[in-house]
Amino acid sequence: GESVGLHLPTLSVQEGDNSIINCAYSNSASDYFIWYKQESGKGPQFIIDIRSNMDKRQGQRVTVLLNKTVKHLSLQIAATQPGDSAVYFCAESNNTDKLIFGTGTRLQVFP
Amino acid sequence: KAGVTQTPRYLIKTRGQQVTLSCSPISGHRSVSWYQQTPGQGLQFLFEYFSETQRNKGNFPGRFSGRQFSNSRSEMNVSTLELGDSALYLCASSYRGPTEAFFGQGTRLTVV
Numbered sequence: 001g002e003s004v005g006l007h008l009p010t011l012s013v014q015e016g017d018n019s020i021i022n023c024a025y026s027n028s029a030s031d032y033f034i035w036y037k038q039e040s041g042k043g044p045q046f047i048i049d050i051r052s053n054m055d056k057r058q059g060q061r062v063t064v065l066l067n068k069t070v071k072h073l074s075l076q077i078a079a080t081q082p083g084d085s086a087v088y089f090c091a092e093s094n095n096t097d098k099l100i101f102g103t104g105t106r107l108q109v110f111p
Numbered sequence: 112k113a114g115v116t117q118t119p120r121y122l123i124k125t126r127g128q129q130v131t132l133s134c135s136p137i138s139g140h141r142s143v144s145w146y147q148q149t150p151g152q153g154l155q156f157l158f159e160y161f162s163e164t165q166r167n168k169g170n171f172p173g174r175f176s177g178r179q180f181s182n183s184r185s186e187m188n189v190s191t192l193e194l195g196d197s198a199l200y201l202c203a204s205s206y207r208g209p210t211e212a213f214f215g216q217g218t219r220l221t222v223v
Contacts, residue, residue, distance in 0.1 A: 046214075091154075098159060098169065099212065
């Protein structure tokens with residue numbers, strides 16, 4: 001079960017470096033955002049979420065930043081590890097409506 | 112606790128046939144959403160069920176349908192299969208709605 005197609009943007013980082021994955025969302029009325037990680041053969045795995053009344057939220061090794069002015073979302077992964085290699089999706093939602101997913105970014109971690 | 116379970120994992124069908132996919136949500140979750148994932152279109156929302164009622168629907172033809180049972184398990188059905196229906200079908204469950212959702216591993220449908 002491969003997760004995505006052939007033309008995803010790819011971010012290559014060295015193990016131990018920090019990674020920043022960016023996402024532009026489409027609906028200025030969206031009030032909830034999620035980042036998912038999808039490994040080959042698996043379904044998307046919840047990483048972190050943020051509501052529109054916040055501009056930053058931190059988890060374990062991950063931070064999500066939200067800039068509503070420019071409709072931009074980013075996921076920062078600290079001390080990137082080989083196990084972080086996957087496709088990362090952002091998703092937006094408006095008032096518990098359906099999730100709308102971005103196209104995804106492939107993260108490759110090199111030793 | 113057990114995660115979202117989708118069955119079957121893999122399926123091969125012929126054009127014109129119909130197919131039924133099953134999703135068992137996380138215990139206590141009442142919302143089940145279905146998504147189609149393809150290389151060309153990415154992840155697209157099909158529909159969402161909550162307490163046996165369809166609350167949201169994406170932009171898919173009427174050949175795609177679903178239902179939810181009283182135990183929150185959900186099925187989706189695709190009739191008159193087309194080659195373009197080949198995809199990974201993902202189910203996600205959550206407590207309240209399609210947000211804060213946890214996904215299953217998906218059913219890989221191949222239409223030949």
